[in-house]
Amino acid sequence: MNHLLCGLAANPALPAELVDRLVALADDEVDHHLTGRDDLSHAQTLRLAGRSELNGVPLAYRGRLTAADVDPTAQPRVALALLDEGTGDPAWARLLVADPVVDHRERLAACPGLPADVVETLVADQDIGVVVELARWAAPDVAARLARHPHAEVRRAVAANASAPPDVLAALVGGEGLPPARNCLVCDRDAPPFMHGPDCPRSDCELRPGASCDGSHESTALDTLWAALENPATPAHAVADLADHPSAALRRALAARPGLPPRTYARLAEDPTPGVRAELAENPALDRALMLMSAADSSPDVRRALAHNPRVPLDVLTRVATGTRIGGTLLPRIAAAAPAEVEELAKSPHEVVRMLLARRRDLPAAIGARLADDSDAKVAASVAAHPGLGAERLRTMVDRHGVQVIARVAANPDATPELLEHVSRHSPPARRALREIARHPRATAPALLACLADERAKPLAAAHPALPPQVVTALLTDPDPQVAEAAAANPALPPSAMRRLAAELLP
Incomplete structure (x- = not known):
């Protein structure tokens, strides 16, 4: 990578003819900086996008490309980016749903507003990863159907879907009314009982450490509970009885939930794990009695979390703050x-x-x-x-x-x-x-020159437009590539220096 050319590519004052020359260079790193420019012509944009999907995707997300600019067969990822933004041609979905590349179908499954026939094709996709991605974003009716899917990983994805109907999410937590899942990602790979260890020798294995299946798909079932707990659409009554669950991570997720019965919060306030009590202390749903209990907790993490509770009474906050290190952020209760x-x-x-x-x-x-x-x-x-x-x-x-x-x-x-x-x-x-x-917009040349003496301030100062042009030019040869690149990107760099640098570096 030529850091000086990357700096020029990001320079907002770069003359138009040099932008053209950099666009013609066809260098991935330089292209990455060019795609962020606001002054690209339509022709320059099309040339960058046509050269690589690495360029086309960010340009599509920045609104620099339209459906008329993209061939979905030649650049499916760019087409998918436009579909994801809601600006693509809906007809592309029917083409891409048959794409042999699984990753493309997965990306399609996450796009909004897909035609009904495309959704049905995705529901029946032979690759479980595609169905999982659909389940994560599907509309309520489709999510309800996929909650009964025989694969546990699809059900876990539904549990994380904020559009899933509340009664479906409750069923995923309790299991009532749903047929048992027949398989999971673990037993897809190895016959149960099996636990995936952290030292797995298989280079193609994507199972997380600790994933296990004894025939009940237990690790995926736990992940499903966790996803449902973190899903605000899950009814509070469906998870209220998980306060005694053996998983501390699950109890911690429960402690952050609003709308639980007082008895559940009271039980969590006595949890032996400080992390659970800390999560609870930050929950705005706590009453004063439990906040006072948290304020007297032996764990500083619990007291610190209480200080970040947006509903903590000021007198309680004062008591906590005078005896606990809070940190450097503005507390929500103080802000309000x-x-x-x-x-x-x-x-x-x-x-x-x-x-x-x-x-x-x-x-x-x-x-x-x-x-x-x-x-x-x-x-x-x-x-x-x-x-x-x-x-x-x-x-x-x-x-x-x-x-x-x-x-x-x-x-x-x-x-x-x-x-x-x-x-x-x-x-x-x-x-x-x-x-x-070095970051301040009012900084003057004398102040910025002083900043150049500090190695961490120097790259910031090198990019500041108030730095004298002759100093910016001299910094192009700085031994620190970060400083030199910042100087090349500085709009105070004289156009003559930009042209000279381009003449030296461009073929």
Whole structure:
């Protein structure tokens, strides 16, 4: 791969005649970058698409191709991409359903709006993978039929189908009203009893480690329960009694379900596996009593999960936050706090609570300013990227807290060019801040030049359009291919340098 040509192919300022020359190059890596361009002519698009389905498929998904541009016999994957997008010719489905390539029929089975006769042909396909793919996306009536399919893997796919009727999903969980499955992927390969070990010597084996069948297709049956549990269309009453199931993974999936009876949640709250209790703690369906129970849990993972529950009361959240490491994300309950609650949180005597609030980016100006002036560096750092703080306050934060806030200040969308230059001169250099400067749309040439001294910020700075053209040109010969490619993709690269580079590299 020529990284410089790839950079040119992605350069939005590349002259039209050079785009033509790159399109004519017929190099897979360069083509990959060309397909992402927004200025391709129709002729260039057709040439790229006609050369390879690796080009045609992304162009189809980007809306750059129409049904009139594609021959489904020559480029079935491109035709399938258009069918998947709903813009292909429906007649193609009748052609592709007879395609001898199984993967093509599988992709067709996942497409929406297929003609009824094509669906019937897919239902009867001799390759089970095609029927499985159909079952995963089928309309309710077809899904109901496939729930009775003799192959357990097809039933597992129906259990994951959000369009399957609720009563069908309930039947897949309980087994009532369905004939027993006759086979599964495991007993298709080996006579039961058989368990597929992690050290399987067969290079063509696609069974997952631990897949097993003793005649009851037990691993596929467990996967079916799991799929149904994670399917929001499955009725809660159908899965409510799985709280004592021997599989901890299954109980964990159950713990995330809404709408279960209180007795089920109470049983899961006493589960011996912390992962199950953690999944439960994050479930908005919990009542206050169970949230208090989770807040007192001995596992920090459980308490941390409770903090991410969007319905946790603020007083409970405060209790958890002051005794548990929460992480750096904005908590849902904090994000949804009402104005009066925001005011109370901002006045909290606990700096960790103020820090959690400071992660919001929609705070009233007065609250944002108060948190920016907070004496605690962690609070100030959390709010430092908040828009609307003003250059003077941001500069004061840097002077007061230094490296503890400097990277977040550099990420502030309102940081002025002068402030970014000031941050870039910090001694010792703040490496995270340099990376934020290199990404910042207001970064100036002096600030970006400082970023070139840091190996992780350098590729970002090399792509920044404010970098001086002569510097961008010089970076084309940088020993780091990532830097050189970024420079070649930089719209600040002079057209003369682009033409010279093309003359050197293109045949």
